[in-house]
Amino acid sequence: MESIILSSSSNSSNRSDREGERERFCYCGLSSPRRTSWTRMNLGRRFYGCARYREGLKCKYFKWIDAKFSDRAREVILDLLDGQRQPPSTFVDDLDDVDSKQVEASSANSLKNEVSKQAEVSSVNYLLKNEVSRMKIERKCYQMFIIVLFCYIAYLMIKCKALEDKKKFLQLP
Numbered sequence: 001m002e003s004i005i006l007s008s009s010s011n012s013s014n015r016s017d018r019e020g021e022r023e024r025f026c027y028c029g030l031s032s033p034r035r036t037s038w039t040r041m042n043l044g045r046r047f048y049g050c051a052r053y054r055e056g057l058k059c060k061y062f063k064w065i066d067a068k069f070s071d072r073a074r075e076v077i078l079d080l081l082d083g084q085r086q087p088p089s090t091f092v093d094d095l096d097d098v099d100s101k102q103v104e105a106s107s108a109n110s111l112k113n114e115v116s117k118q119a120e121v122s123s124v125n126y127l128l129k130n131e132v133s134r135m136k137i138e139r140k141c142y143q144m145f146i147i148v149l150f151c152y153i154a155y156l157m158i159k160c161k162a163l164e165d166k167k168k169f170l171q172l173p
Contacts (some may be wrong), residue, residue: 026050026061031106034065043077045069051106 024032030051037045046065069077 024048024063026052027059028052028061030110032061040074040078042068043074043081 026032026049028051032048032051034046035049037043037047044066045068048061048063048065050059050061052059
């Protein structure tokens with residue numbers, strides 16, 4: 001009876017530990033999945049690692065979650081694994097499948113964010129192009145106004161010169 005109470009309290013403590021953990025991100029900016037080490041030195045220890053660890057472009061992000069096990073605990077785990085006659089790689093493959101699905105989901109979210117950013121940039125680009133074309137039309141209008149104004153001033157100068165010449169012509173010597 002007492003062991004049941006102890007196990008239920010340890011389950012609640014594990015649950016609260018997991019709930020208290022915040023999401024980790026590797027240096028690539030992707031969500032860093034929680035993994036379990038299956039090397040002989042760190043058997044069963046959990047850690048966070050780069051989300052792209054299988055791709056070769058990993059950023060070398062690494063952080064242990066668990067403290068190092070004692071030699072005795074490591075021996076017990078190895079004995080248990082040897083007793084099952086099942087190599088830990090099958091467990092790792094199952095965990096890696098889950099991890100890869102998490103990476104795919106975070107990549108899909110990143111892609112959605114990129115698409116929305118590109119749509120926003122595209123709409124700003126469209127508005128800027130419209131503004132530039134409006135300014136080009138305005139510039140041509142100002143140029144035409146200046147040309148017409150220059151022609152009118154030239155016409156007035158010619159007219160004034162003609163009036164002066166006519167005045168001189170009408171004057172008696």
